Amino acid sequence: MKLVTYLQNGMERVGLLSGDGSAVRPLPCPDMNTLIESGDLGRIAAQAGEELSLEAVTLLAPIPRPQQDIICLGMNYRAHLEEAAGYDAEAFSKEKPAAVYFSKRVTEAVAPEGFIQSHRDLVKRLDYEAELAVILGRTARNVKAAEAGDYIFGYTIVNDVSARDVQTGHKQWYFGKSLDGFTPMGPCVVTADEIPFPPALAISARVNGEARQEANTALLINSIGEVLEELTAGMTLLPGTIIATGTPAGVGMGFDPPKFLRPGDVVECEIEGIGVLRNTVG
Numbered sequence: 001m002k003l004v005t006y007l008q009n010g011m012e013r014v015g016l017l018s019g020d021g022s023a024v025r026p027l028p029c030p031d032m033n034t035l036i037e038s039g040d041l042g043r044i045a046a047q048a049g050e051e052l053s054l055e056a057v058t059l060l061a062p063i064p065r066p067q068q069d070i071i072c073l074g075m076n077y078r079a080h081l082e083e084a085a086g087y088d089a090e091a092f093s094k095e096k097p098a099a100v101y102f103s104k105r106v107t108e109a110v111a112p113e114g115f116i117q118s119h120r121d122l123v124k125r126l127d128y129e130a131e132l133a134v135i136l137g138r139t140a141r142n143v144k145a146a147e148a149g150d151y152i153f154g155y156t157i158v159n160d161v162s163a164r165d166v167q168t169g170h171k172q173w174y175f176g177k178s179l180d181g182f183t184p185m186g187p188c189v190v191t192a193d194e195i196p197f198p199p200a201l202a203i204s205a206r207v208n209g210e211a212r213q214e215a216n217t218a219l220l221i222n223s224i225g226e227v228l229e230e231l232t233a234g235m236t237l238l239p240g241t242i243i244a245t246g247t248p249a250g251v252g253m254g255f256d257p258p259k260f261l262r263p264g265d266v267v268e269c270e271i272e273g274i275g276v277l278r279n280t281v282g
Helices: 032-038 041-045 078-087 145-151 164-168 224-232
Strands: 002-008 011-017 023-026 058-060 070-074 100-104 130-136 152-159 185-191 202-207 210-216 242-244 266-271 275-281
Touching (some): 032 041, 130 266, 145 152, 145 224, 224 242
Parallel strands (some): 070 242
Antiparallel strands (some): 002 011, 002 058, 011 023, 070 100, 130 152, 130 242, 266 275
16 A cells, blocks of 8 residues: 555645555545554555545645654665765764664655755755655564564655755764755655565666666665664664665765755655655755
């Protein structure tokens, strides 16, 4: 199933996206977090209402207000690790096999077709990062890597927008990753039963139509299973937890000279089987 959050007549609703993506069927659930926590998607989906044309509604981020910070993986594709070190070796060093974790504050995730705030008074080096995001559907503690797929509710796309000058100007990345409007998400959540585990999906990003990133999620240095096993050995992760698994090579800072975002630029992040997350820099 593909699940969406949308706005209709000023009301926020959750719905099922049709197979061809042209319509949505409302679900009797107040929001996506409640749907995930219910653990009863099948019963709720069976009560879906009549189809509405997608043109009659406005898509929002599938989880507009995550209940906790997003857990993020840094430098989790080999080629991106190399380009990041080339930009700033001190700020982007990593020793394999240790995963790099950080978190991203999200007051409200940006909708598909929404605007990335450029914060021109604060940010001079605005960058994009297309990422596969994993959404947990069960409380996870002491999970073994081989069992990780059983804990996943679904997948979506996140653009981990980053202020490189702010990010590298601090000893950690939290501030440079967490500004308002820095978390576009969507266009939908694809439930885990639709995607074989572990996901091996084409992932890409374009800026103004120019191909920038192109890889496959099978190339993660630290796999989803390894990440869940490591984190849950000492942390309890709750239903609705979002884990952004890292970005491949081709971000703006990786070019010579760098290709940072400017107001008016259109960024399209695409993952096979999920769709296209399209946003404009404001």
